[in-house]
Structures are given as C-alpha cells and as structure tokens.
Amino acid sequence: MQAGLLKTYKNNVQTRGSWAWLLAVVLFVFYIIIYFTGLLDPVARAIGFPSKWNIYGTLYTLAIIIGGIYFLRRHGNSRYHQIRTYSVIFFQVVFAYSIPYIMELFNMRGFTFSIFWPLKIDYFYPSYILDFPLLLVLYAFLGSLVLVPLLTFFIGKRWYCSWVCGCGGLAETAGEPFRHLSDKSSKAWRFEQFAIHGIMIFAFIGTILVIINWSTGVSISGELTTAASVDSQQSRSAGEEPRLVLYGSTKLASPFDGKSVWRPADTSLPADEINRKWVAVSVDDRRIAPDMRDDYVIDFSEGSNLQVVSSRPGMDGQMFGTWQTGKTPNTVEVSYPRYPTFSTVATKIQGIYAFVVVALLSGILGVGLYPLLGSRVWCRFFCPLAAIMGLIQKFGRFRITVKDDMCISCGNCSTYCEMGIDVRTYAQNNQSFKRAACVGCGMCAHMCPRGVLKLENRWDLNPMKNNTNIRTFDL
Amino acid sequence: MHYAIIGNGVAGINAANTIRNREEAAEISIVSYETDHFFSRTALMYVACGQLSEKCVEPFERDHYERMRFTRVKERVSALDTDRQSLKLAGDRHLTYDKLLIASGSLAVPPPWPGMDLDGVGHFVTWQDMQWLTERSGTARKAVVVGGGLIGIECAEVLSLGGVDVSFLIREPYYWPVALDENEGTIVADHMRRHGCDVRLNTEVEEIVGRDGAVTGVHTKAGETIDCDMVVVAIGVRPQTDFLRDSGLEFGERGGIVVDEYLRTNLDNVWAAGDCTSVVWFNGVRRPEQLWYTSRDQGRVVGCNMTGDNRRYERGLFYNSAKFFEIEYTTAGYVNFNFEGEQSWFQHEPGTYFTTRLVYLPDRRLIGFNGLGRRWDHTIFLQWIREKRTVDYAIDHLAEALFDEEFMPTFRVVAARP
Numbered sequence: 001m002q003a004g005l006l007k008t009y010k011n012n013v014q015t016r017g018s019w020a021w022l023l024a025v026v027l028f029v030f031y032i033i034i035y036f037t038g039l040l041d042p043v044a045r046a047i048g049f050p051s052k053w054n055i056y057g058t059l060y061t062l063a064i065i066i067g068g069i070y071f072l073r074r075h076g077n078s079r080y081h082q083i084r085t086y087s088v089i090f091f092q093v094v095f096a097y098s099i100p101y102i103m104e105l106f107n108m109r110g111f112t113f114s115i116f117w118p119l120k121i122d123y124f125y126p127s128y129i130l131d132f133p134l135l136l137v138l139y140a141f142l143g144s145l146v147l148v149p150l151l152t153f154f155i156g157k158r159w160y161c162s163w164v165c166g167c168g169g170l171a172e173t174a175g176e177p178f179r180h181l182s183d184k185s186s187k188a189w190r191f192e193q194f195a196i197h198g199i200m201i202f203a204f205i206g207t208i209l210v211i212i213n214w215s216t217g218v219s220i221s222g223e224l225t226t227a228a229s230v231d232s233q234q235s236r237s238a239g240e241e242p243r244l245v246l247y248g249s250t251k252l253a254s255p256f257d258g259k260s261v262w263r264p265a266d267t268s269l270p271a272d273e274i275n276r277k278w279v280a281v282s283v284d285d286r287r288i289a290p291d292m293r294d295d296y297v298i299d300f301s302e303g304s305n306l307q308v309v310s311s312r313p314g315m316d317g318q319m320f321g322t323w324q325t326g327k328t329p330n331t332v333e334v335s336y337p338r339y340p341t342f343s344t345v346a347t348k349i350q351g352i353y354a355f356v357v358v359a360l361l362s363g364i365l366g367v368g369l370y371p372l373l374g375s376r377v378w379c380r381f382f383c384p385l386a387a388i389m390g391l392i393q394k395f396g397r398f399r400i401t402v403k404d405d406m407c408i409s410c411g412n413c414s415t416y417c418e419m420g421i422d423v424r425t426y427a428q429n430n431q432s433f434k435r436a437a438c439v440g441c442g443m444c445a446h447m448c449p450r451g452v453l454k455l456e457n458r459w460d461l462n463p464m465k466n467n468t469n470i471r472t473f474d475l
Numbered sequence: 476m477h478y479a480i481i482g483n484g485v486a487g488i489n490a491a492n493t494i495r496n497r498e499e500a501a502e503i504s505i506v507s508y509e510t511d512h513f514f515s516r517t518a519l520m521y522v523a524c525g526q527l528s529e530k531c532v533e534p535f536e537r538d539h540y541e542r543m544r545f546t547r548v549k550e551r552v553s554a555l556d557t558d559r560q561s562l563k564l565a566g567d568r569h570l571t572y573d574k575l576l577i578a579s580g581s582l583a584v585p586p587p588w589p590g591m592d593l594d595g596v597g598h599f600v601t602w603q604d605m606q607w608l609t610e611r612s613g614t615a616r617k618a619v620v621v622g623g624g625l626i627g628i629e630c631a632e633v634l635s636l637g638g639v640d641v642s643f644l645i646r647e648p649y650y651w652p653v654a655l656d657e658n659e660g661t662i663v664a665d666h667m668r669r670h671g672c673d674v675r676l677n678t679e680v681e682e683i684v685g686r687d688g689a690v691t692g693v694h695t696k697a698g699e700t701i702d703c704d705m706v707v708v709a710i711g712v713r714p715q716t717d718f719l720r721d722s723g724l725e726f727g728e729r730g731g732i733v734v735d736e737y738l739r740t741n742l743d744n745v746w747a748a749g750d751c752t753s754v755v756w757f758n759g760v761r762r763p764e765q766l767w768y769t770s771r772d773q774g775r776v777v778g779c780n781m782t783g784d785n786r787r788y789e790r791g792l793f794y795n796s797a798k799f800f801e802i803e804y805t806t807a808g809y810v811n812f813n814f815e816g817e818q819s820w821f822q823h824e825p826g827t828y829f830t831t832r833l834v835y836l837p838d839r840r841l842i843g844f845n846g847l848g849r850r851w852d853h854t855i856f857l858q859w860i861r862e863k864r865t866v867d868y869a870i871d872h873l874a875e876a877l878f879d880e881e882f883m884p885t886f887r888v889v890a891a892r893p
Binding site for chain 1: 485515517518521522524525526527528531532533534536632633636637767768794796797798800801803805850851852853854878879880881882883884
C-alpha cells in the first residue's frame with residue numbers, strides 16, 4: 001500500500017525548469033488554437049470528426065488513459081488508488097467521451113452525464129437544457145441539486161473530484177508529475193477562499209440572470225419554406241420591442257435538409273443599414289459568419305440555435321434574438337427579450353463567464369499552468385462546483401483522521417497534496433481535520449511514511465473538537 | 476528575561492514555541508550552526524533522494540522566526556561558562572543568557588576501524604551529511620552501507636533509487652534485532668534483496684581501504700573485500716555534548732546530559748532536552764532516548780518548566796514507527812525487552828509482507844506489539860497494555876486497531892491462537 005521513493009525534485013520538468021516552461025508554452029498555444037481559431041476544423045474533417053472539439057476530446061481522453069497508466073505504475077500498490085484511477089478513466093472514456101459522441105451519431109445533441117451544474121453552467125440555462133428530452137432535463141436538475149449534495153455529505157467531494165470529474169481526472173493522471181507544485185503557503189489559502197467563492201457567486205448570479213432573461217422573453221413562430229415565405233415572415237412585434245427581420249433566401253428549403261443558404265437581399269431595409277445591423281450569425285454558439293453580406297452555407301439541424309447578433313453602436317455584441325428551428329419541419333421560432341437593457345447585461349455577464357471562467361480559467365490556465373503551479377489550479381481556485389461541494393463537505397462526514405503523536409513532520413503529505421493543504425500542520429498537532437478544498441485523492445495518507453493519516457467517513461461530524469490530547473501544541 | 480536555546484532541532488524549536496506562548500515578552504535566542512530554518516531530521520532521506528525539496532522538510536513557514544520573534548544566531552557554541560552565564564561563540568564572542576536550554580542533539584558514532592578519513596566515507600545524520608551523500612551518490616557506482624539499523628536502511632534505499640549498487644553490511648544474524656525478531660528481520664532483508672540490495676548478514680568491517688586518499692573498498696572480518704567508491708557508516712548516534720565537557724555538567728554513560736524528571740541539569744538555570752539528554756527509562760535504566768517523538772515532548776515540557784511551570788517529563792509506554800523501503804513498521808509497548816517468560820504470537824499473512832506480533836507474559840498479559848506492512852493505530856495497543864488486556868483479547872479485537880487505507884485487503888487472523 002505504501003509508495004516507494006520518488007525522484008521528483010531531481011527532475012527539470014517537475015521543478016519548474018526550462019522544460020516545464022516550454023511545456024507550459026506548448027499547452028497555452030494549443031489551447032489558444034483550440035478555443036479561438038478554426039485551424040483544427042479541417043484536420044478534424046480530414047479524419048472523420050465533425051469538429052475540432054472531437055479532436056480535443058480525443059486527446060483529453062488519451063491523456064487520462066496514458067496518465068492513468070503512469071499513475072498506476074507509481075502508486076498502483078495501493079488499492080484505493082487503483083480503484084480510483086480505474087474510476088476516473090472509466091467515467092472519462094464512457095460518460096464524457098463515448099456517450100455524447102454516440103448520441104451525436106444518432107443526430108441527437110450530446111449530453112454528458114458525468115458533469116453537473118455549475119461546472120457545466122449551461123445545464124441551468126433554459127434555452128440550452130430545454131432542448132434536451134425531459135428525462136435528461138430532470139437528470140441535470142436532480143443530479144446537480146440532489147445527487148451532488150447528498151453524496152458529498154456522506155462521502156465527501158472526493159466521490160466527484162477524484163473519482164468522476166474530467167478536470168479532476170486529468171489532474172489525477174496526466175497531472176500526476178506536477179501535483180507537488182501546488183502552493184502550500186497560508187497566503188495561497190487566503191487567495192483560494194476569496195477566488196473560489198467569488199467564482200461560485202459569479203456562477204449563481206449569472207445563472208439567475210439568464211433564467212430571468214429567458215423567462216421574461218417573448219417568442220413567436222412561423223413557417224420557413226421559400227424565399228417568399230421568409231420575407232412574409234418579417235416578424236414585427238408591437239410597439240417599442242425590437243424588430244426582427246429575416247433576409248431573403250434564394251435557396252431556402254427545409255431547414256432540416258442540413259443546408260440552407262441565406263442571403264441578405266430583398267429586405268425591407270436599405271443595404272447599408274443591413275450591414276450595420278446584422279453582423280454575425282452563429283449556430284449553437286459557434287460563430288460561423290462575420291456578417292450576412294455574402295452567401296453562407298449553414299449546417300442547420302433540428303434543435304439548432306441560430307443567433308443573430310447586432311453590432312449597432314452602443315449595442316455591440318448584444319444578442320438581438322434567437323432563431324430556432326421549430327418542432328415541425330419548416331417552422332421557425334424566434335424569441336427576443338422583453339427588457340432589452342436587462343437582457344444586454346445578462347447576456348454580457350453570460351459572455352464574460354463563458355470567456356473568463358469556462359475558456360480561460362478551466363481550460364487555458366487550468367491546464368496550461370500544470371507544469372508551473374500544479375495540476376489543480378482550476379479545481380482549487382476557481383471551480384464553482386468544487387466550491388459548493390467544499391462547503392457541504394465541511395458539514396459532512398468525510399474527514400482525514402490523524403493518528404496521535406506519530407507524525408515526524410517530514411512534509412511528504414503537504415508536498416504531495418495537489419490542493420495545497422498544509423496537512424503536516426494538522427498531523428503534527430494531532431488534529432483530525434476537514435478542509436473544504438480536500439478532493440480526497442488520498443495521496444497524503446499514501447505518501448506518509450509513518451501511516452499517520454487516514455481518509456474516513458464518520459458520523460462524529462466535528463473532528464476538530466475531539467482533540468483533547470495534552471501533547472497538542474497549538475501555535 | 477533572555478532565554479538561550481542551543482539547538483534548532485525538534486526539541487529546541489518546540490521549547491522556543493512553548494516559551495513564546497507562555498511569555499509574550501521573553502527574549503528568545505536560538506543558537507545553531509546547522510541550518511537557518513528548523514527542518515525535520517527524520518526527513519533527510521527524502522531530500523537526499525529528491526522526493527522532497529529542502530523547503531518541503533521545514534515544518535513551519537519561513538517567517539516563523541520573525542513572527543515568533545526568535546533571534547536566530549547561526550553560530551557554533553564552543554563552550555559554556557556558567558559563572559558568567561554565557562555561551563562562547565566563534566572569534567571570542569559571547570552570548571549571555573538568563574536561562575539556558577541545551578538541545579544540541581546527536582552526532583554519528585565514530586567507528587572503531589581505520590579508514591574514516593578517506594574521501595568518500597561519511598555518515599548520514601546532519602544536514603551537511605545529507606549534502607555530502609547527495610553529491611557523492613551522483614557520481615558513485617558502488618556503495619557500502621555499514622550498520623543494520625534505521626539510518627542504514629534509509630541510506631540503502633536512497634542510494635538504490637539513485638542507481639548506486641548497494642552492499643548493506645549487518646553485524647547481526649538478521650536485520651535490526653533491537654526491534655524485530657528473526658521472522659520480521661528476514662522479511663525486511665528479503666524485501667531489500669528484491670530491490671537489488673546486496674544484504675550481508677553476520678558481516679563486520681575490519682578496515683576501510685583506499686588509494687590516494689579516496690576509498691576503494693571495505694575489508695570484512697571474514698576476510699572478504701568489497702570494492703566500492705563510497706561508504707556510509709550508520710552504526711548509531713551519540714549525544715553531541717563534547718563542547719560542554721568543561722562546563723561542570725553531569726554526564727551519563729554515552730555522554731548524555733543527566734537531567735531530572737523536570738529536565739533540569741545539575742547546574743542552575745540550565746535545562747536540557749532531546750537527544751543530548753540522558754533520562755530514566757521505564758525500567759529504571761538511565762540512557763539517552765534518541766527519538767523524534769520524545770524530543771518533541773521534552774521540548775514542550777521543558778518550555779513550560781523554564782517559564783515557571785513544574786511539569787514532569789513522563790516517558791510513557793514506548794512506541795515507534797519506521798519504514799523499510801515500502802514496508803511500514805509500527806511498534807508499541809515492550810518488544811524485545813526480554814522479560815522473564817515472555818512469549819510471542821506471530822502471524823504472517825500469506826503472499827504479503829504483512830505480519831503481526833503480540834508479545835505477552837506467562838499470565839497472558841499483553842505487553843507489546845510489532846506490525847509490518849499494514850498500518851496500525853499504536854494508541855489502541857498502548858491502551859490495551861495499560862488496561863492489562865490479555866493476548867486473547869487483543870487477537871479478538873485486532874481489527875479495531877487497524878489504520879489501513881480504505882479498500883485494503885481485509886485483515887484476518889490466520890495463525891493459530893496461543
């Protein structure tokens with residue numbers, strides 16, 4: 001069960017040496033290419049994938065499998081680590097990778113069962129989740145609001161963070177060589193508390209705003225068959241509300257035939273007005289055209305969201321309305337906000353969250369900083385789901401029990417804690433403890449050369465107060 | 476009030492912390508030449524092999540001295556003048572004190588055979604030893620480790636990991652007879668051999684030999700010669716008290732400072748704690764106890780007593796733990812103390828290196844425990860021993876004392892009951 005020695009600190013790439021910096025740069029560049037460019041789309045199509053995101057998913061899954069094998073070679077002598085590693089590989093391969101891919105093959109939108117709100121913030125965005133069948137909507141809500149808190153109360157957030165989660169999965173496998181780089185200082189702990197709860201509140205507020213915006217929205221529907229019918233469909237709502245104009249299309253057939261050509265001609269507005277007003281079209285949050293002056297081929301399948309975004313001065317980036325193919329062929333539903341100013345703010349916050357938290361913190365920084373700040377930068381400082389589970393964990397059964405008087409203060413526990421918890425301070429003070437950040441990876445107990453630490457679920461919910469040992473020395 | 480503490484180890488720093496907690500205004504100086512910051516000496520092997528960095532083994536954050544307002548004097552004390560209440564430092568300088576704690580720790584025992592001054596021969600006790608070993612093992616190809624104890628096996632493990640071929644010379648017929656029995660010692664030695672260590676039992680050194688001032692090999696008393704380019708001598712430690720020879724302090728055998736149950740020395744305003752002391756053990760024998768845990772406890776007790784408290788240092792039942800490569804070891808109570816009529820119940824779980832040994836007296840009273848491989852909560856055994864439980868009770872309740880990781884193979888009693 002116990003680990004043999006490791007040569008961690010005699011290694012350039014593991015000690016923020018030149019190779020570590022190079023690796024970090026490579027990861028940053030890779031993430032920027034994936035997130036902000038379409039460079040990999042042709043590559044994806046060439047190997048038979050629908051988009052670059054499939055390449056990313058495949059690489060991510062491979063990293064977890066290969067990293068998992070590496071981890072098992074180092075720590076597989078412990079059954080806790082064996083089972084835990086098989087678990088993260090299983091959930092990544094089956095739930096995060098295969099099931100959504102298979103669903104897409106059957107022309108459904110891919111749904112990831114192993115991810116919950118607010119880590120997947122879209123699961124509480126009505127316009128997103130209500131596109132899924134009712135059972136999946138129920139799963140997303142009950143999973144996030146019932147399953148996650150209950151399991152966390154009973155066995156700690158480890159059931160998710162180091163057994164199921166894809167972010168955690170990568171950290172526990174491919175991130176294994178870098179786990180000791182987490183910052184153990186009390187300064188880092190203070191930043192952690194500030195940052196992770198800040199992001200959690202950000203996620204709450206963002207979700208609530210999006211729900212309010214959606215529930216006060218207005219939607220109209222119409223038929224969409226030919227150019228003429230599109231023109232006739234120039235939906236106008238009464239009074240001050242925004243006008244939505246559909247441009248004529250010469251080849252518009254059934255939206256479900258997979259392709260439709262849109263051309264900004266024959267509209268009721270002058271051409272320069274059009275150019276200023278309608279600037280971008282996106283399908284399912286993927287921007288596909290910078291403006292509508294030319295012909296575009298749009299992949300347009302059932303359930304897609306066609307978004308028209310305005311760039312009128314002062315309304316930059318505002319979502320002007322949402323086109324959605326209707327439940328029956330050849331119909332289209334158009335929804336737009338009743339309170340445009342509120343909608344602007346809500347949409348802006350949604351956009352900031354998507355960029356800062358989802359793209360920047362969880363992807364680019366979260367993984368890019370592995371070789372410099374350890375594998376759990378995202379999980380420790382920013383993940384809103386980890387923040388919620390951490391608060392529940394503080395009141396739950398999971399704790400780390402410390403064996404009295406046996407600690408030799410060597411520091412293996414603290415060093416190899418990927419969450420930067422200074423376990424040694426508790427261990428040398430005979431202090432069993434709960435920490436919100438702890439993902440229960442079990443490495444502190446595993447690395448301890450004196451068997452002082454043990455992960456446990458127990459009903460005495462406050463291990464801190466049971467410590468009456470007179471040998472305890474409290475600073 | 477100026478408290479001077481000689482030694483920046485676990486006893487010294489715990490005493491300093493305790494004094495600060497009890498006396499906000501005290502002036503506290505910690506005098507030590509070894510390192511700037513307190514480090515865990517038991518973790519030296521992890522720094523040597525690269526599992527931990529130098530900073531990792533510091534149990535407190537680096538601003539600790541500043542925050543606790545300790546004055547850190549990085550000097551070697553060369554003598555103690557009790558009349559003037561002052562410590563002699565290098566270059567004829569002095570440091571006066573109102574109260575003095577000596578917590579100067581241990582040094583390696585020098586071996587009786589010739590050849591210690593050769594290049595490539597050293598010990599593994601101090602920070603400087605660790606630096607030497609780390610550097611030397613980078614170029615060495617073949618090492619001899621002498622001494623079948625804990626430091627010896629740690630060196631063997633570190634050197635093997637670093638790719639150095641190791642011959643491990645043990646004077647006794649099996650590994651570590653002070654603490655293990657033959658079954659246990661054999662399991663450990665076999666495990667070492669599986670890791671590629673050349674373990675040689677019943678082997679004593681005659682002489683360390685070299686050429687041009689550098690070591691080339693070791694002659695054993697059996698007449699063998701083992702070629703090597705590095706030798707680590709780990710045949711024990713002794714109190715580091717030579718610099719106090721002329722101070723009027725009373726010393727016990729092996730050079731430990733004699734202290735009473737309040738850790739006072741025979742001199743006024745001078746206390747001593749940790750490895751450098753000679754204390755009375757449970758069986759009435761006076762000798763040093765060179766353990767991390769006892770030094771820590773002594774430091775805390777002496778810190779209270781120096782600030783006016785009157786606490787006895789109570790040794791309590793013996794316990795300890797260690798790790799032999801991957802095999803963890805836990806002991807509690809009296810094992811290998813050879814009480815009259817004592818017996819052992821021993822089991823070895825098949826296919827593993829997990830063993831359990833219970834030592835008991837003819838009246839079936841449990842007095843000691845040794846465990847290899849699995850993790851055990853020594854405090855449960857100590858409680859059973861204090862409660863005078865029988866060996867039969869202990870066997871029935873062994874699972875309660877387990878401290879294994881989750882999902883470990885279930886513990887079962889497989890050996891016949893006594």
